[in-house]
Amino acid sequence: MDLSPLWLTLGLAGVTSVVLLIVGTPLAWWLAHTRSRFKAMVEAVTALPLVLPPTVLGFYLLLLLSPTSTIGSFWLSITGTTLTFSFTGLVIASMLYSLPFMVQPLQGAFEAVGREPLEAAAMSGASPWDAFFTVASPMALRGYVSAIVLTFAHTVGEFGIVLMVGGNIPGQTRVVSIAIYEHVETLDYASAHLWSAGMLVFSFVVLLMVYVLNGRFPVGVR
């Protein structure tokens, strides 16, 4: 049996989670602490992937990343590869698609920590960076765990946007969800059953983990 869709899916979800953690943390921090009048607008844009059909997002991304667009042609000129129908393109698409799953739990956790512990850290001599790493982040640990697990799981479960931006190239863009679609189309129900059952078990275990951790984490944010 060809296991490449599994490795591709895990790789895509892993890379997306890591990059999105790096990008999403400052965004969530800003949203949690800003008094800017643009806050509501940024929050709405961040939440868009929750309500938009993946095909809409995929369609625009396809236009944006295609070799004839500014970004796509620039990418092509420096790497010699296209962004569409490639792993890199999938990562970019997944990041947009999973953005709210990273940002919203983190924003909630940072808001729950509040300004007070940060002031206490400053009064103990900690610079803002120091306070972020030694006080805010440990206190928001539960939010980080939720955000990473949900982002990973959500990326594993995406389908429409992958099909739009990445197509169905074995070993490059054929993730598990696409593989199932392919098996059903070719009436290979045995393989479809196997992959589908695997996804079901995986998703259930992940969600169970999130809920168990939420009830049990030692660092409570009060």
Next chain:
Amino acid sequence: MGKPSTLDVDITLSRSDFELVVQHAFDLEGVTALFGPSGSGKTSLLRVIAGLETSATGRVQFRQEIWQDEVSHAVVPSHARAVGYVFQDGRLFPHLSVSGNLAYALKRSHQSARSQSPVTWNGVVSALDLDPLLSRKPGTLSGGERQRVALGRAVMRAPRLLLLDEPLSALDLRRKQEILPYLERLTDAFSIPALYVTHAIDEVARIANRIVVLQDGRIAAHGAVGEVFDRLDLGPVTEAFDAGSILEATVASHDPEYHLTELEFRGQCISIPQSNLPVGTQVRLRVRARDVSLALQRPQDLTVRNIIAGHLVDISIDPNSALAETLIDVGGVHLRARITRRSASELGLSPGRAVFALIKSVSLDGTGPVSR
């Protein structure tokens, strides 16, 4: 401005419903109480000094260090100002143990500050009896223990100024009594000047040398604690805090039979319930103005034990009130008495009259001299 031993503040903080305008040179010696009703701007002023209110404009200078200056746009960020801050609610880091909280501040203290300061880990831990708490998590501490740890964390940084924001207000009276001695010990042992925000007069009487009274975002009065308490013109400000006098007396003798301690006060005697202080100890007494009555002759056959001879130096009569505030001189020290306006007029009280002050109740507020 800019005297070496002062904290010069000249700031404005504007909010939609409140404006704080303070121009004052705080003496950096001992404890200065920032006193006033809630909403008067005490905490805001403390936060401006700490650099936590970034919208404040004006100037803050600590000794020769400029912490904030509008003209030169210099701002020292809050974490770089060498202050120790105790928040009303402690704000211990919940993810660290007690020793982790203390170490957090210790690690971030400047080497130069540390070398000039008497603050050491062991010194702070033993002054606050923190040893039994070190391995505990903040969530398992009582309110009093939490504030003790918060005090320890603030001092551990070897600060050059302690800012205390009603550190005892969340505690009940018994816990308060437990912590006050630690607070006194701390300011003495490490000789760090402190600004102490409070609205409790007993705390002021007990630990402060000087007092700055705030009202509606402005300074209404300032000076030595005894002096400010004697001022009758602060009626509306001091009303809320139980006006009274702070007196200094010396333990003269103990009467074990009746469980009384006799105190010498300006050549006269005040007795209080027996205390275990040795003879010769200087004590601070607080006498509330409403616990003092006046008589023109020394009364006989009375259950009130403490009768002090003096003469009236000032009387303040508000025609819209039933009460009159009076000030009695006793050998150079002033005692406040609140009597009815009618008594004042029937007794013909006017400055210069010899009177006897009948003191119904006295509280012992600590030991050591009152700064005047």
